[in-house]
Amino acid sequence: MGYQTVKKVPTFRDYNEAKQWWERTKPIRGRSNDLRPLAERRYADCYSIRKDLDTNAIECVLYNTAVVTFMPDGEVHIRNGGWATASTHMFIQETVGTGVSVRGQRGKTIVTSGGSVVSLGQGEVLRLRKNGSKYEVINEQTHHDYKINRTATNIVRGRYKDFYDYFKGFVKLRAEETITGYYSQTQMMITCTFTELADQLGTEDYWDDSYLTIPTSKWTAILEKPGTTNSSYRKATQGEYEQAVNAFFDLIRSDQPEETKHTNFHKAALVLLTYGQRNMIEKKADGQIRSFTFPASSAKTTLDTVLYKWFANEVLERFEVPKGKVPSNKYTSWVTQENT
Numbered sequence: 001m002g003y004q005t006v007k008k009v010p011t012f013r014d015y016n017e018a019k020q021w022w023e024r025t026k027p028i029r030g031r032s033n034d035l036r037p038l039a040e041r042r043y044a045d046c047y048s049i050r051k052d053l054d055t056n057a058i059e060c061v062l063y064n065t066a067v068v069t070f071m072p073d074g075e076v077h078i079r080n081g082g083w084a085t086a087s088t089h090m091f092i093q094e095t096v097g098t099g100v101s102v103r104g105q106r107g108k109t110i111v112t113s114g115g116s117v118v119s120l121g122q123g124e125v126l127r128l129r130k131n132g133s134k135y136e137v138i139n140e141q142t143h144h145d146y147k148i149n150r151t152a153t154n155i156v157r158g159r160y161k162d163f164y165d166y167f168k169g170f171v172k173l174r175a176e177e178t179i180t181g182y183y184s185q186t187q188m189m190i191t192c193t194f195t196e197l198a199d200q201l202g203t204e205d206y207w208d209d210s211y212l213t214i215p216t217s218k219w220t221a222i223l224e225k226p227g228t229t230n231s232s233y234r235k236a237t238q239g240e241y242e243q244a245v246n247a248f249f250d251l252i253r254s255d256q257p258e259e260t261k262h263t264n265f266h267k268a269a270l271v272l273l274t275y276g277q278r279n280m281i282e283k284k285a286d287g288q289i290r291s292f293t294f295p296a297s298s299a300k301t302t303l304d305t306v307l308y309k310w311f312a313n314e315v316l317e318r319f320e321v322p323k324g325k326v327p328s329n330k331y332t333s334w335v336t337q338e339n340t
Contacts, residue, residue: 005040005043005046005047006039006047006087006090006094007090008039008040008043009039009047009060009091009095010039010094010095011094011095011096011097012060012070012095012096012097013130014074014130018058018060019051019058021049021058022049022051022058025049028041035048036048036049036050037049045063046062047060047061047091048061049061050066052069055071057069057070057072057077058070060091060095062087062088062091065080065081065083065088066079066081067080067092068091068092068095068096074130075128076130076135077125077127077128078096078109078120079120079123079124079125079126080121082122082123084108084109090102092109099113099114099133099134099135100113100128100135105119105326105329106330106332108121108326108329109121113128113136113137114137115324116140117324117325118140118141119141119326119327125139127139142321143320143321143325143326144320144321144327145318145319145327145328145329145330146317146319146331146332146334148316148317149315149316152314152315153304153307153315156308156311156314156315157307160252160253160254160307161254162252162261163252163265163268164303166269167265167268167272167300171188171190171299171300174191175188175190176188176189176190177189180293180295187296187297188296189293189294189295189296190273190293190294190296190299191291191293192273192291193290193291193292194214194289194291194292197214197280197292200267200270201214201215201267201270202214210285211281211282211283212282212284213279213282214280216275216277216278218244218247219244219248219271219275220235220244220275221236221241221243221245222241222244222248222275222306223275223305223306224240225309225312225333225334226241245310248271248306250264251264251265252264252268269299272299272300272303273294273296275299277292308334312334316331316335
């Protein structure tokens with residue numbers, strides 16, 4: 001299924017047109033259910049149309065989800081079934097037609113109709129009704145979002161002032177302007193030898209045991225905070241997240257003994273530099289002479305994000321989004337259920 005096939009889905013102006021399509025469309029033979037194609041018959045498993053015998057509603061189905069439903073009373077109901085994908089949004093657009101604009105944003109379906117903008121998540125239903133040739137939103141929403149409170153972030157960062165001062169000096173001392181990337185952009189990069197990384201972060205055998213690699217999986221969870229939003233890429237459990245962050249905070253505490261502080265700060269700086277990096281590999285026979293470069297700005301962003309996610313209930317402010325706007329949801333996944 002793709003753009004060319006979804007373009008073959010018909011547009012219905014109202015309930016009667018959808019009902020007529022259902023009535024004149026013959027079911028696919030040999031199927032136990034009443035499967036009626038919404039586009040070409042070969043795409044019936046992707047796009048189909050069915051009638052709810054209890055309500056007489058006509059449902060336009062994408063795979064197994066009734067995405068657009070035409071009600072006998074003239075209402076049109078839209079849902080994404082938890083799939084805020086390009087295919088879902090194109091399907092809605094083709095079925096409902098002009099007057100409604102559909103797009104995706106951070107795992108949500110954003111529907112614009114007239115002067116209304118609605119954000120749809122899993123389990124939510126948008127109700128529309130035609131007024132002349134235009135659709136009007138029946139169930140208007142009051143959107144809320146989160147923003148960073150800069151005063152609060154300064155307080156949180158102040159708890160780890162010693163490390164922030166160390167890291168600022170670390171970057172100032174070691175970062176060098178370097179031309180990188182396909183477009184030859186200039187970035188401030190920090191170079192670390194394999195030996196330096198190995199001394200602080202350890203090594204593990206790689207491939208056929210003739211290579212060594214710097215393991216980073218221990219620290220992956222420091223940014224993977226389980227939140228209220230569904231996210232297919234997030235892998236850490238709450239326990240894994242808490243263990244990783246607490247271990248990192250142990251490295252950057254200001255009240256730790258002076259004899260271990262510098263070593264721990266150095267290790268934490270390397271954790272930040274190498275976060276999300278791969279292929280830090282060295283052949284054992286080469287004697288660990290390789291060097292690797294890392295962007296300094298990314299490490300600084302990682303440090304702030306670790307703190308802000310952990311202390312989200314302190315640094316985030318909830319506010320009402322102005323009418324006609326939708327929340328960015330940039331920070332929604334940082335907020336745990338008990339903080340909402």
